[in-house]
Amino acid sequence: MNGLAKANSADQETLFVLVTSSEPIGLTAKRAADLILALCGIVLLAPFFVICCVALICFSPGPVLFRHKRVGFNGKQFDCLKFRTMAIDAPERLRRHLETDPVAAAEWIATRKLRHDPRVTTFGAILRKSSLDELPQLFNVLRGDMSIVGPRPVTEEELGRYSDAINAYYACRPGITGLWQVSGRSTTTFQRRVVLDSYYAQHWSMVLDAKIIIATIPAVCFSNSAY
Numbered sequence: 001m002n003g004l005a006k007a008n009s010a011d012q013e014t015l016f017v018l019v020t021s022s023e024p025i026g027l028t029a030k031r032a033a034d035l036i037l038a039l040c041g042i043v044l045l046a047p048f049f050v051i052c053c054v055a056l057i058c059f060s061p062g063p064v065l066f067r068h069k070r071v072g073f074n075g076k077q078f079d080c081l082k083f084r085t086m087a088i089d090a091p092e093r094l095r096r097h098l099e100t101d102p103v104a105a106a107e108w109i110a111t112r113k114l115r116h117d118p119r120v121t122t123f124g125a126i127l128r129k130s131s132l133d134e135l136p137q138l139f140n141v142l143r144g145d146m147s148i149v150g151p152r153p154v155t156e157e158e159l160g161r162y163s164d165a166i167n168a169y170y171a172c173r174p175g176i177t178g179l180w181q182v183s184g185r186s187t188t189t190f191q192r193r194v195v196l197d198s199y200y201a202q203h204w205s206m207v208l209d210a211k212i213i214i215a216t217i218p219a220v221c222f223s224n225s226a227y
Contacts, residue, residue, distance in 0.1 A: 029206060030147065030206070030209070031144075031147075033148070033206070033209070034141050034147050034148050034173075035141075035142065037141075037148050038138045038139075038141040038142050038148065039142070041135075041138045042138050042139070042142075045135060045138075048132060048135060049135060049136075052064075052083050052127065052132055052133075052135065053083075055123055056083060056084060056123065059121075059122070059123045060084065060121050060123050060124065062084060062088050063084055064083065064084060065081055065082070065083065065084060065136060066081070066082045066083070066084040066085070066086070067079040067080070067081060068080050068082070068155070069155065069156070070153035070154060070155060070174065071153065071154055071155070071156055071159050071169075071174075072145055072146070072153065072173060072174055073170065073171075073172065073173045073174075074170050075170055077156070078140070078143075078145040078146075079145075080137065080140060080145070080146070080153050080174075081136035081137055081139060081140055082133045082134055082136055082137065083127055083132065083133045083134075083135065083136060084124070085120055085121060085123075085124025085125070085127050085128050085133050086117075086119040086120055086121065086124060087119055087120075087121055090119035093118045093119045094117075094118070094119055096118075097114075097118045104116070110189055110190065111188070111189060111190055112158060112190055130220070131220045134176055137176045138176070141176065144173075145173070145174075146173055146174050146175060146176060147172070147173040147174070147175045147176075148175060148176055148177065148209070148213065149175045149176075149177055149178055149209040149212050149213060150172045150173050150174050150175025150178050150200070151168075151169055151172050151174055151175060151178055151180070151196075151197035151200060151201075152174060152175070152178060152180055152181070152193070152197075153174035154169070154174075158190075161190055161194065162194050162197075163194075165194050165195075165197070165198045168197055168198040168200075168201035168202065169197055169201070171201045172197070172200065172201050172204070177212060177213065177216040178196070178197075178200060178212060179196040179197070179199065179200050179212060180193045180196050180197070181212075181216060181219060182212055182215040182216055182219045183196055
């Protein structure tokens with residue numbers, strides 16, 4: 001059974017693989033691959049950067065980029081970049097929605113996501129569905145904040161839910177893609193996300209990274225689990 005199949009097995013739902021080392025995985029080889037892939041991605045995807053920027057200016061007045069504090073390697077915080085997909089008053093919209101909709105509140109507690117998110121603009125929904133909102137994270141990779149493959153970057157609040165698996169998260173640079181993105185993404189529970197991050201930290205290899213990158217292509221093109 002290959003690495004992706006093992007990570008997605010039912011047993012992994014309850015098995016937490018703990019990582020006690022705080023050494024960065026990948027070292028020189030992974031970092032070199034990150035730089036090459038990020039630079040190539042920025043050059044090849046430049047037209048999409050331009051289209052997204054122009055469309056946001058025309059259809060969604062406000063800042064083009066959204067910067068959000070996330071926790072990275074060894075617990076260091078950084079500004080994670082995305083194209084803005086939410087309305088300017090997003091926090092207030094979320095608060096009102098969760099106060100008046102108990103089903104949405106339960107969904108938020110379980111996954112930290114909402115299938116019908118009142119904060120997301122019409123164009124923002126398109127960006128999320130296509131994953132184009134995450135293109136600016138290629139610059140996070142260049143800066144060394146993130147990797148192409150790794151756990152999804154979490155907020156400090158979300159990090160508290162990792163419990164004993166927190167060292168697994170600290171051992172990695174957060175990734176633009178990863179096991180979570182190719183294993184159901186927004187349809188999975190946060191608990192399973194922690195399990196997948198732990199598995200990745202324990203079993204990392206360049207081969208596993210390559211498999212995840214290849215699996216990301218159909219996940220982005222055909223998956224209905226992004227929202």
